[in-house]
Amino acid sequence: MKRLALVLLAACGAGGDSHGIQPDGNASNDAAPGDGAGCQIVPVFNPPHPVADATAPVRAEAHVFGNAGVPMFTWTVHDPTGQPVTLTPESTDGSMVDFLVPVPGDYPVVVQVSSGTLCPDLTTMLHVSQPGAHTADYRVRITPPSGAGAPPQDSIIQVMGGADVTRDLVLDPGLAINGSVKNGATGVAAYLRFMPVSSPTGYVEVFSGAGGGFSTELLGQNHQVLVVPMVPGLAPALLNWTVQTTTLDVSAGNAIAGIVKDGSGAALAGAQVQFTSNGVPSTLATTAADGSFTVRTSLATSATFDVTVAPPSGRGLPTLTATGAFGANVTIQYANTAACSLANTPVKRGATAEPGAAVTVVGTLASAGTIGGAAAQGTVRIAATADGTGKLGAVLVPRGALSAVVDLGGGDLSLSALDTSACPAQTINAPTPSVVSGTIVDGSGATLVGGLVEATPVGDLAVAGVPQLVTLSGGNGAYSLQLATGGHYDVTFSDPHAHSAPLSLADVTAGGVPTTALLGKALKLSGGVSVIGNANPVIGASIQVFPLTAGPSTRPLGETASTQTSTYAVGIPDPGAM
Amino acid sequence: MRLAAVVAVAGLVPGCFYTEPLNQRPSARIDGQPSAVVYRGDHVDLSAESNDPDNDPLAYKWRAYACTDAQLGVGAAGGCDQVPYLQGLLKTFSFDVPRLRATGDPAQSVLVDLEVSDTHEATAKPIQQLIIPLGDRGPTVVASKAFHRAYVVDQPVNIFAAVGDPDDGIMPPPALAWTVFSPASQPAFTLTDIANVPADPMHPELAQFGKVLVPHGAGSWDVQIVATDPLGMTAMTDVPIDVFADRPPCLEQVAPIVPPTGQTYPLDQATQFQALVVDDDLDVYPASGDPITGLTTFSWTILPPGGTTRVPVSTTNHVLVDPASYAPGDIVEVRVEVNDRNNRSLAGCAANAPTCSLTGDACIQRQTWRVEVR
Known part of the structure; x- marks a missing residue:
């Protein structure tokens, strides 16, 4: 039980309540029926996973354990709109009733028993699916406020399409953890990322203090911990953590030394070098005047590393990256290609010079040097600014088929090719941005006022650091976006109130943005939020619903915060039905 | 008449004198007079207690009149209606007390006449009368205000009143008077009608009304609602509203973790920097249902490596920061500032302050992450 990151008392399409619902759709208590824990009512539904049907009844039967005397039963069932459902008794004592479930959704069912023993009423939720409903799995991340008595935690829920869903979120209180990070006997200030083995993306972060001590709350399960010391000379490490762990030991680790040389073979000073393996970085090293560097890693030097070398500015060099097992001594060599100067390169829109234009030269070079003898890819990101005549200064860039991202201010961005392979005299053209206009239509077919449009640059624009574009649809659902012509974006249309499902488009240009953005249907996921063994309400907990494969860079499909009454409701995409 | 005829006949018939027994009038009284106060709409059961010395069959004639003051009698100004609203011919007489007189005025008493006669048309004297004074059940009024996270200066507050009257009904409803008591500083306000407030289907006996109060000042406000029925009976309720000046929004939860002073957040993967929860009295995040x-x-904003000017990067609750856009070892500052519709200035906080609290407490409107790209 402790190993559960989140107890979702209504798994696999069945609704939840304080008694819990098993995947077969039937309620149960934690204690086994009839084990002497007192009077208990256990309902059984047939079929256990009913589908909305106006003619075929669902049979509900109540079993009572631990009572004395002859029990008599009273049932109350409401439909998803709150209207009482007509019940047909099927047994003389009332233990068995039939009722119709013509519409999909959650049907609250209450069973009361009168007998010689006081028997608590049973309240449960019967989820009725839409005929042919599709299912979808979502990852729900709950981040309680500090003091709520539970750590952040993830869980997977399965939702059937076509009907709103009730799920109570019952949080594992986890464990209050006190520990320390040490190098030998010395405490170490460090960044700690505790990643549960069962859901690594649902991690908990904490910093240890100067003395190495830290406190946090964690689920009582095994974790991997990324420890990044904040003091020089100590290697970041990925450590195992169990509930018995009190000290996280870090050390200087193993040294990987090397030298960085420019294209002429001369030492390159001031370059930043880092090795990373399986998400564990080394220390950062800056090359000395003789081009030498030493990084420290907690891994064996024989491991396979991603190596990144960022050149000093002003040399017209790309950032080199390569992956391999390079050993403890690595020579990094830039390709022997002279840089190209952009001096006097005009920046124009059409025939008009653009003084003050901010230009970022970006691109990828397949072979820009070697790392440990292996070919290294080059990534170019070099900024320049046009002078008062609209011409660039003597900024060096690598030679190759590159691109120029031109920012004329006020959101006027452009992307154009810049081939410096032969370093010819050329003009950087800043094409007019593309204006995309359209209408957002919500899941019910109505135009959406206040719909959110987010265009996140990808590719060259992202490398150039172009910020995300955001706009809201107007009174008639109309939106307008000004995008860099030829630029690529991830575009998302969404309803800030989550009454419709977002429409996400990956890696599109202006031509790929729909003029009519149709949002999907949403269904309401709602319920209570509580912490096991804690009667206090959970107020202001962040609740985010992600696709199953979401990582730390993924935006949620829907998000909300728990209310003053410890409840929540969030719109999520409706998986629909056949 | 009958006696004269008998005497006349007797004088003409010598040696034989027969007189028909004299018919005597019946007596009667009304039984079942209510001992408790009777209200309009109540049900009354009366019966005639009668006797005829001759044991003749008796006939009953009941008449009930709706009156203002029954003492003034039928047809009199301020008395009873000219025409009874109900008549009966049985020994018992049951009726529901009318709400209104024929004039449309509320009935305040009922006059019941009972006339009992025998088969010889002798009538009990005097005609029995019962005056039932009617009580007035006052109106009822219950009020509520729309629930909000807080009641803020210049923000509308919907106030609703459910009014009923057990004896007068709601067609028309009791008159409502709304009075706003403002705080001592007497700030201005507006109070306007909400049109066509629907009735509660569960309580069709109540009429619903609503008004929108827009208070233009902070303090303890009170809206008093008085319901008055046609006879002047009143019921009163009030809705207290504590109105506060708008307060700045508070960043309640952010992600990722904010490094302690002097430390940096190691950015080793593309990460969504997010304001997860913002609390405010007006403008929250995520959206509420209010x-x-x-x-x-x-x-x-992002302060790029070595930069001196912050670059705006997002106006949503999040921004994606990708180490691929920087070089290892770069130091980047990521900052979020939050605001509500009143668009407060954070200029009072130093530009290089990592956080900013306009209220000087734990409620912050700015958060800054110092990030080291790894």
Whole structure:
């Protein structure tokens, strides 16, 4: 039980309540029926996973354990709109009733028993699916406020399409953890990322203090911990953590030394070098005047590393990256290609010079040097600014088929090719941005006022650091976006109130943005939020619903915060039905 | 008449004198007079207690009149209606007390006449009368205000009143008087009608009304609602509203973790920097279900490596920061500032302050992450 990151008392399409619902759709208590824990009512539904049907009844039967005397039963069932459902008794004592479930959704069912023993009423939720409903799995991340008595935690829920869903979120209180990070006997200030083995993306972060001590709350399960010391000379490490762990030991680790040389073979000073393996970085090293560097890693030097070398500015060099097992001594060599100067390169829109234009030269070079003898890819990101005549200064860039991202201010961005392979005299053209206009239509077919449009640059624009574009649809659902012509974006249309499902488009240009953005249907996921063994309400907990494969860079499909009454409701995409 | 005829006949018939027994009038009284106060709409059961010395069959004639003051009698100004609203011919007489007189005025008493006669048309004297004074059940009024996270200066507050009257009904409903008591500083306000407030289907006996109060000042407000029925009976309730000046929004939860002073957050993967929860009395994040509550506004900026000017990067609750856009070892500052519809200035906080609290407490409107690209 402790190993559960989140107890979702209504798994696999069945609704939840304080008694819990098993995947077969039937309620149960934690204690086994009839084990002497007192009077208990256990309902059984047939079929256990009913589908909305106006003619075929669902049979509900109540079993009572631990009572004395002859029990008599009273049932109350409401439909998803709150209207009482007509019940047909099927047994003389009332233990068995039939009722119709013509519409999909959650049907609250209450069973009361009168007998010689006081028997608590049973309240449960019967989820009725839409005929042919599709299912979808979502990852729900709950981040309680500090003091709520539970750590952040993830869980997977399965939702059937076509009907709103009730799920109570019952949080594992986890464990209050006190520990320390040490190098030998010395405490170490460090960044700690505790990643549960069962859901690594649902991690908990904490910093240890100067003395190495830290406190946090964690689920009582095994974790991997990324420890990044904040003091020089100590290697970041990925450590195992169990509930018995009190000290996280870090050390200087193993040294990987090397030298960085420019294209002429001369030492390159001031370059930043880092090795990373399986998400564990080394220390950062800056090359000395003789081009030498030493990084420290907690891994064996024989491991396979991603190596990144960022050149000093002003040399017209790309950032080199390569992956391999390079050993403890690595020579990094830039390709022997002279840089190209952009001096006097005009920046124009059409025939008009653009003084003050901010230009970022970006691109990828397949072979820009070697790392440990292996070919290294080059990534170019070099900024320049046009002078008062609209011409660039003597900024060096690598030679190759590159691109120029031109920012004329006020959101006027452009992307154009810049081939410096032969370093010819050329003009950087800043094409007019593309204006995309359209209408957002919500899941019910109505135009959406206040719909959110987010265009996140990808590719060259992202490398150039172009910020995300955001706009809201107007009174008639109309939106307008000004995008860099030829630029690529991830575009998302969404309803800030989550009454419709977002429409996400990956890696599109202006031509790929729909003029009519149709949002999907949403269904309401709602319920209570509580912490096991804690009667206090959970107020202001962040609740985010992600696709199953979401990582730390993924935006949620829907998000909300728990209310003053410890409840929540969030719109999520409706998986629909056949 | 009958006696004269008998005497006349007797004088003409010598040696034989027969007289028909004299018919005597019956006596009667009304039984079942209510001992408790009777209200309009109540049900009354009366019966005639009668006797005829001759044992003749008796006939009953009941008449009930709706009156203002029954003492003034039928047809009199301020008395009873000219025409009874109900008549009966049985020994018992049951009726529901009318709400209104024929004039449309509320009935305040009922006059019941009982006339009992025998088969010889002798009538009990005097005609029995019963005056039932009617009580007046006062109106009822219950009021509530729309629930909001807080009641803020210049923000509308919907106030609803459910009014009923057990004896007068709601067609028409009791008159409502709304009085606003403002705080001592007497700030201005507006109070306007909400048209066509629907009735509660569960309580069709109640009429619903609503008004929108827009208080233009902070303090303890009170809206007094008085319901008055046609006879002047009143019921009163009041709705207290504590109105506060708008307060700045508070960043309640952010992600990722904010490094302690002097430390940096190691950015080793593309990461969504997010304001997860913002609390405010007006504009929150994420959206709430309250229709008058709006959304927080966000301003994300990045101070690039070596830069001196912050670059705006997002106006949503999040910004994606990708180490691929920087070089290892770069130091980047990621900052979010939040605001509500009143668009407060954070100029009072130093530009290089990592956080900013306009209220000088734990409620912050700015958060800065110092990030080291790894």
